Every structure is written in structure tokens, then in C-alpha cells.
Amino acid sequence: MKALRLENIQRSFGGLPAVDGVSLTAPPGRITGLIGPNGAGKTTVVNLITGLLKVTSGRIMVGEDDMTEAEAPVLARAGVARTFQNIRLIGDATVLENVVSGFHRHEKVGMVANLIGLPAMFRERRELEERAYVLLERFGMTDLARHPAGSLSYGHQRRIEMMRALAMDPKVLLLDEPVAGMNDAEAYSLADIFRGVADQGVSILLIEHNMRFVMSLCEHLYVLASGRLISEGGPDHVANDPKVIQAYLGG
Numbered sequence: 100m101k102a103l104r105l106e107n108i109q110r111s112f113g114g115l116p117a118v119d120g121v122s123l124t125a126p127p128g129r130i131t132g133l134i135g136p137n138g139a140g141k142t143t144v145v146n147l148i149t150g151l152l153k154v155t156s157g158r159i160m161v162g163e164d165d166m167t168e169a170e171a172p173v174l175a176r177a178g179v180a181r182t183f184q185n186i187r188l189i190g191d192a193t194v195l196e197n198v199v200s201g202f203h204r205h206e207k208v209g210m211v212a213n214l215i216g217l218p219a220m221f222r223e224r225r226e227l228e229e230r231a232y233v234l235l236e237r238f239g240m241t242d243l244a245r246h247p248a249g250s251l252s253y254g255h256q257r258r259i260e261m262m263r264a265l266a267m268d269p270k271v272l273l274l275d276e277p278v279a280g281m282n283d284a285e286a287y288s289l290a291d292i293f294r295g296v297a298d299q300g301v302s303i304l305l306i307e308h309n310m311r312f313v314m315s316l317c318e319h320l321y322v323l324a325s326g327r328l329i330s331e332g333g334p335d336h337v338a339n340d341p342k343v344i345q346a347y348l349g350g
């Protein structure tokens with residue numbers, strides 16, 4: 100189990116700070132919320148954690164490891180996974196193939212074996228499919244396994260994205276607006292899955308616009324506005340904090 104810890108991270112674009120001295124901890128077994136109005140810097144924080152962007156200053160710790168300078172593949176190997184705000188699936192491939200592609204990090208058999216079709220490859224493929232089916236079952240999607248991912252509803256596509264992230268067996272999971280565009284019923288059915296994942300000891304950082312959803316799911320929340328943390332604490336504390344209300348109303 101590994102906590103995610105941001106220590107006073109900063110990132111500027113063209114001299115303007117987008118993330119300005121943010122410190123937070125997402126402990127194992129918990130769903131920690133990161134909320135804030137449009138342009139607050141939430142996505143920039145996710146991009147910094149996943150190595151897509153580099154911090155101007157500060158430290159990013161995953162467990163005891165300093166990951167501040169780590170490139171995206173190193174972070175992935177350390178067990179940092181994410182979902183994206185915009186769904187990124189292989190639309191023509193089946194649901195099953197999409198989930199299997201999430202196991203990529205664990206594949207042992209190399210390219211050559213793949214090309215010449217060694218039995219080891221077929222065995223590994225079958226093993227991965229079996230593991231994919233475990234995830235499909237958890238998400239209630241076994242009967243859709245052979246459907247092209249691109250033909251499914253938005254809610255289902257979001258689930259596939261989640262499964263791909265979970266296929267990496269993450270220690271730290273970043274959920275970037277995972278229920279955006281979903282109705283309440285769809286969102287709350289995913290909430291149960293998120294709780295189950297956290298219960299396995301995963302550190303989840305949930306970035307969300309939907310306040311009600313975050314409030315119902317997180318014990319601890321951080322609120323970002325204009326790149327700075329303006330509040331943190333339990334849902335009740337944060338929801339009643341005048342600084343938070345002002346930030347949301349003020350746009």
C-alpha cells in the first residue's frame with residue numbers, strides 16, 4: 100500500500116501559476132476528493148502526478164519513493180494509474196480487447212513470440228482474458244464482452260475506462276471526472292465500485308465537478324481555486340466554508 104503525497108507543488112505556464120503551492124495526501128484505502136471550479140488547476144495537478152507535466156518546484160511522493168522527476172512509464176510501473184476526462188478507448192476493438200490492453204504492463208511474452216505465435220503467447224492471452232472477465236463481472240458487463248467498445252453507451256464506455264485502469268493493479272488511482280455526463284443512477288453504481296477498490300488498499304484521488312457525488316463518497320476533501328488550496332476537511336466542513344461557497348459562486 101502506498102500513499103500519494105504532494106508537497107508544495109508548483110507549476111506555471113508562461114509565468115502564470117496554474118498550480119501554486121499545493122500539498123495534499125491521499126492515503127491507502129481512502130477516496131480523497133479534489134474539487135474546485137473551472138480552471139482551478141485540477142487537471143494540471145493530475146498531469147503533474149502522472150508525469151505528463153513537470154513541476155516547477157515541490158515534491159511528488161508515492162509511498163516512500165520520490166517520483167517528482169519520474170517519467171510516465173516509471174510511474175505506471177510504480178502503480179500510478181489514471182482515467183481521463185475524455186474517454187480514450189479503442190472504439191473498433193471489443194470491450195474484452197480494450198480491457199485486455201490494460202494488462203499490457205504485466206505481459207511477459209515479447210514481441211517476437213507474438214509475431215511467430217508461440218504457444219506461450221496463446222496461453223498468456225487466455226490468462227489475460229480470464230482476468231479481464233473477472234473485471235467485466237465486477238462491472239456487470241460480461242454479456243457485452245464481444246461488442247465493439249465504440250458502440251456502447253457513455254456510461255458503459257466510462258466503465259471500460261475504469262476497468263483498463265484497474266487492470267494495471269494500481270496502488271494509486273486518479274479518477275479525473277469519472278462520472279461527468281452520467282445520470283445519478285449510473286454515477287452511484289460506479290460509487291460502489293470505487294469504494295470496493297479503495298477497500299483493497301488503493302489510494303484514490305477523485306477529481307470531480309459533481310459536488311454532491313464527491314461529498315457522498317469522500318471523507319476528506321481538498322478544494323482548489325485559482326491554483327491554490329482554499330479549504331480542506333470533511334464534506335460538512337468544506338460545504339459550509341464561506342471561502343468555498345464564494346469560489347463556486349464567484350465562478
Ligand SMILES: Nc1ncnc2c1ncn2[C@@H]1O[C@H](COP(=O)(O)OP(=O)(O)OP(=O)(O)O)[C@@H](O)[C@H]1O
Nearest residue numbers: 112113116117135136137138139140141142143144
Ligand atoms: N498547457 C497549458 N498552457 C497554458 N496554460 C494552461 C495549460 N494547461 C492549463 N493551463 C491553465 O492553467 C489553469 C488551470 O487549468 P486546469 O485545466 O488545470 O483547471 P481545471 O481545474 O482542471 O479546470 P476544468 O474543471 O475546467 O477542467 C487555467 O487557467 C488554464 O488556462
